[in-house]
Amino acid sequence: MWLADLIGGAVVLLFGLSVVFFSSELPYSSEFGPGPGFLPFWLGIGISGCAVLVLMKILKERNKTELFFKPLTRLGVQMLAMIVIAFLLLPLLGFSVGLALFTATAMRIIGKHPMLMCGLTAVGTAIGIHFVFGEWLSIPLPTGIVGW
């Protein structure tokens, strides 16, 4: 956890400094008062300052027994990968079918549910998304090769 915290603190510090840098390119003040760069500049300073405090605390409490938090477990990585693939396939498959296939795959791989149950859930999900969001709420969900 110590190393993860340290990396996290360093990332926050970098983020804060970037905010300071980019906000310094915006006008700090205007004719009527503070400009668009005023608040972000001070937010950046605040984030950086707090990050330094966090880093100091971490370095002071150096504890090597637990270096890192348990990173995403195998199931978590699988889930993330499935979501990314589903999103990539959305333009091709459309929202209803793409997300229905995702639901079935996630149920099968993560939950180890029977194929029939996964298949039925997928069909139900596709119909549900299409009718609830597409028809009832009139949301123009992208359609894919199936036309849904």
Place this chain on the structure above:
Amino acid sequence: MDILSNLMMGFSISLTPTNILYCLAGAFIGQIVGVLPGIGAPTAVALLLPMTFTLNPTSAIIMFAGIYYGVAYGGTITSVLINIPGESSTVMTCVDGYQMALKGRAGAALSVAAIGSWIAGTISVALLMAFAPALANFALRFGPPEYFGLTLMSFGLLTVFGGDQPVKSVISTLMGLFIATIGLDVVAGIPRFAFGVPQLLGGIDFVVIICGIFGLAEVFNSIENPEEGEIVKQKIRLRDLFLTWDEWIASRWAIIRGGIIGFFVGLIPAGGITTASFLAYLAEKRVSRHPERFGQGAIEGVAAPEAANNSASISGFAPLLALGIPGSPTTAVMLAGFMMWGIRPGPLLFQNNADLVWGLISSKFIGNLILLLMNIFLIPLFVMILRVPYTILMGFIVVFASVGAFTVNNNVFDVWMMLGFGVLGYVMTKLKYPIVPLVLALVLGRLAENSLRQSLMLSGGSVAIFVTRPIALLFVSAAILAYLTPVIRWARKSAQSAKAAAA
């Protein structure tokens, strides 16, 4: 008299068949969300928010309010039957509720929770009716400096109530404020932090962020930490739900006290329903003649926190409606909903949208009654829902979050943004950076920045404007005190450690 006529007007709105249906739907969804570990009220409201684009705002807010207090009821079932709180607000219910279940009194525990919540909820609505309009009248005196002070105080209170990582809590707040600045600056018309991406010119929509940070992040966290408990094997019949005379005598004052504590804690921005239930439990233990019974299945230990969490979930609407300041993550998401529907909560809401305000307040009487009946007659159904595997639920969370994010601007870019915020939420949780301050700062960011800039414009750039106006001074002082509290705590702790080392 004014309150009564307004309440009657409210009932004429909330008692329409459509609104009763939305109230019922909200209470039912809330109850289910409360029962299912791994999904909370803010997530449920966030995921359903995009579905309400086309709804009448009054019906939508009645449904969301039903979800909010329904969750407080639902979380009790898991706390009592499997010793796992469905919600953080029902943690204290586990202590004595589960012990009661082990002793064969699960029905009584669930019953006192439902009745206590109903009584406390009714007390809270009555107090809300008197308190919220008065607060709104008071807030009519607020100008930009007062609003800036108020937002500053809300952020400060988060560091007090935000747990043991105050610096990380401040970082989360500042990050939320920064995200709120992304997009076109409305005063100068200059794009900020858009980096040439046209989709960022309008800023990052709140719905996109909360769908990711609450919805997806919860999926990742829950996959890692599946909460599975064994349901106490006890058939709950209708007659088991009746309290004995002794149980009723023991719990009646606990309900009243819990309700009152919950009401006042709910009024504090960032106070929250979890804090209310903790305080009510501790207060009950302190006033009890037999504190040793607590933790062993004392019925007061169930009645007080349950009454408090429901009461706080209702009074939490006072700062939202009267000041436009949300007191909890769920009301923060609701504030985003108000903005989406083109309604600005605040003192003028009581004048401009009296039908919405009083429709909502009166619906809480109906919602609480619905939940009481649900919790008496539908317990077996909710126990059945408890057995739904999380692996099925998480698929649906991803579906709702994705469609919700898409709906905002009808583009897939937002869906990817939502995924990004889901991962951010997961990492923040792992590294113990609290998410709630980020969400609250995000939703209040525009108000905070605009009021700060307007104040400085009024004063010609002098910050003295925040100390020369009494109400602003009060808020700013409270904010400073709140930010200093962790420093004082730390200094005290260091002094004690030094003393101990010297001895």
